[in-house]
Amino acid sequence: MTAPAVPDTHPPVKRSWYKENEIAVTPWLFLLPGILFFALYVIIPIFQSFWISFHQWDGLGEKTWVGLGNYERLLGGDRKFEVSFWNNLKWLVLYLLAIPMGLFISLFLNQTVRGIRLYKSLFFFPFVISQVVVGLVFSWFYLPGDQGLLNNVVGVFGLGPYNILGSPDSATYGIIAAGLWPQTAYCMILYLTGLNAVDPEQVEAARLDGAKGHKMLWYVIIPQLKPATFIAFVVTIIGALRSFDFIAVMTNGGPFGSTRVLSFYMFEESLSEFGFRMGYGAAIAVVLFFIMLGFITYFLWSMYQDEKGAR
Amino acid sequence: MFPTPIEKTSRSWQITYQWLLPVVLIIWLLPLIAVAVFSIKPDADFTNGNYWGIPSSFEMFNNYGKVFFESDMPRYLLNSFMITIPTVIGAVALSSMTGFALGVYKFRGNLLIFFMFIAGNFVPFQILMVPVRDLTLSLNLYDTKTGLILFHVAFQTGFCTLFMRNFIRALPFPLIEAARVEGVAEWRIFLYVVLPLMKPALAALAVLIFTFIWNDYFWAIVLTQGPDSQPVTAGITSFNSQYRAAYHLMSAGSIVAALPPVAMFFLMQKHFIAGLTLGAVK
Structure with missing residues (x-):
């Protein structure tokens, strides 16, 4: 007897459909x-x-089809859009500084002295505070004249006073610096966890081979921190492109619109007091989405490679 | 261990390190310390231009008392709790189910659905803003806490699913197989085998989502308007326009608004960091 080619569909005990296909x-x-x-x-x-985004729409009445009209206006010399786009690039590039800064602080704190746990938590906790409060804290820190603590500190060295958020040349950098504060804390905690898992035998072996200092860091430690670096990279890129709270709280896009980014400009167009231009806002959001999509595809691709390796 | 443990370094570096730690910490937290100082100063100090001198009187109880008893702050705080806690429960419940489905079963489209959750979690908020606001309006939930909660639950399910699924994947699979051989129903396996093992993941997610939602500002201003339903992040801006230039009150208000997630973090530190650093170690 050979086994039947068709599996037995009638088991002796009658079971419910759900049980069969559970x-x-x-x-x-x-x-x-x-x-x-x-x-x-x-x-x-x-x-x-x-x-x-293919319509003109005030959010209430009928939508009017305008085809690619919104995109033509947007990419055909909208000054506000250009400023926002360049500011987004500044955010992207400068925000990445959080990664080396976080690594640096984590190396500084990766010791086992008394009270180090408390130090680590206190270094980390800017990340826990809401961005709105961080934004407020920094806007008071930057207050012009001798009101702000920053000017009092740099005054000791004979510099300043600066009006960081009041000047179009420095306002965006001032906001990015505020954003870097919690982001660096996040990267630091990622690296502290990563450093904890660094293989001590490899470190000892490298020490015996005479590696130390920055050579050890570059050739032995950083390669082992690759998973932490990947996550730091993901969260920092996403964070940079999502920057909205800081701008809304610290400058509201000003002075003279110099601190707008795409996410903020979109909000302003769609829900501002000057009327609801939802179609135009949606077009800005689509552009931002495509910028993000490039990164998302890369992240997913990397994760997919890992998944394939895991199976 | 890298860098070289402090015990094995020169005596002079050991002493330097011990001094350096608190100094660097103070510099790191300087903006925050400044706000804390602001919040205990009397009003007169700011009108007299004494921003950074010694406080002319100690007004901590007065300032914080005003925040708690003479402003809308307590309402905003209450709103925040009433938005955050249901969101945490909802998102954790939904994602423990999706995570279970994606982590335990092999079926067509498993990875596709998983990647859909991850990708959705990364999109810019602005691409969702207009349709979600519309949807909330048409459900008659605009300017209600429920409207905000529903969106948060849905959106956080993306991140939570990523988290739960990876956690469940790391559980010992033979345990589930053994239960199946015993004839235990699948939903019972979820409830009695997998869920108890997921306690650390549930705790980690709960604290993380609590912090994320408490700190949300964008959706709060898109989906709500007044002190009836706005959480404290949005409330603090109207609080500040009410007390314009009253730095002592604004900084006291900010500290109060920031406190709950900070308390959560210090209480549940281990879980919080385990959650945030998921995947940072292979």
Whole structure:
């Protein structure tokens, strides 16, 4: 006797349809609420925004189809858009400084002296505070004249006083510096965790081979910190492109619109007191989305490589 | 260990290090220390231009008392709690289910759905803003806490699913197989086998989401308006326009607004850091 080619579909004990297909059906039942919610509030709105961006719309009345009109206006010399775009680039590049700064502080703190745990927490805790409060704290820190602590400190060295947030040349940098504060703390904690897992045998072996200082760091430690660096990179890029709270709180886009970024400009166009230009706002959001999509694709691709390796 | 442990270095560096630590910490926290100093000064110091001199009187109780008893601050704080706590429960519940489905079962589209959750979690908020605001308006939930909670739950499910799924993947799979051989129903496996093992992940996610949602500002100003439903991050800006240039009150208000997540962090530090650094170590 050979085994039947068709699997036996009639087991002796009659079971319910659910019992029969339990393994195949259960994951979908568990996924259903999550997927529904996520689709309704995240996935579908992305496509809706694309659709809205082809219209002129005040958010209340009828939408008027304008085709690529919004994009033509946006990319055809909208000064505010250009300023926002360049500021986004500044954010991206300068925000990445959080990674080496975080690494530096984590190396400084990676010791086992008394009270070091408390030090680590205190160094980290700017990240826990809301960006709104960090923004306020820094805008008072930067207060012009002798009101701000910063000017009092640099005054000791005979510099200043500066009006950082009041001048279009320095305002964006002032905001980025405020943003770097919690972001550096985040990168620091990632690296502290990474350093904890560095293989001590490799370090000892490298020491015996005479490696030390920056050579040890560069050739032995940093390669082992690669997973931490990847995550630091992901969260910093996303953070840089999401910058909104700091700008809204510290300068509200000013002075003279010099601190706008795309996320802020989009909000301003769609929900400002000058009227709701939702179509135009959606077009700005789409441009920002495509900038982000480049990074998202890269992140997902890296994660996919890991997944394949894991199977 | 790298860098070289301090015990094995020269005596002079050991002493330098011990002095350096607190000095660097003070410089690092300087902006915050400045605000703390502001918040205990009397009003007169600011009108007299005594911003950085010694406070002419100690007004901590007065200033914080004003924040708590003479402003809308307590309402905003209460709103924040009423938004944050349901969101934490909702997002953790939904994502422990999705994480279980994606972490335990092999089926077509598993990885695709997983990547959809991750990708959605990274998109800029602005691409969701107009449609989500519309949806909330059409559900009659604009300017309500419920409207804000529903969105937060949905959005946080993305990140939480990533977290839960990876955590469940790392659990010993034979445990689940053994339960199956015993004939335990799948939903019971979830409830009685997997869920108890997920306690550390649940705790880590809960503190993380608490902090994320408490600190949200963008959605608060997009989906809510007044002191009836706005959380404290949005409330603090109207608080500040009410007390314009009253730095002692504004800084006291900011400190109060920032406190709950800070307390959460110091209480649940281990879980918090375990959550944030997920994936930082292979």
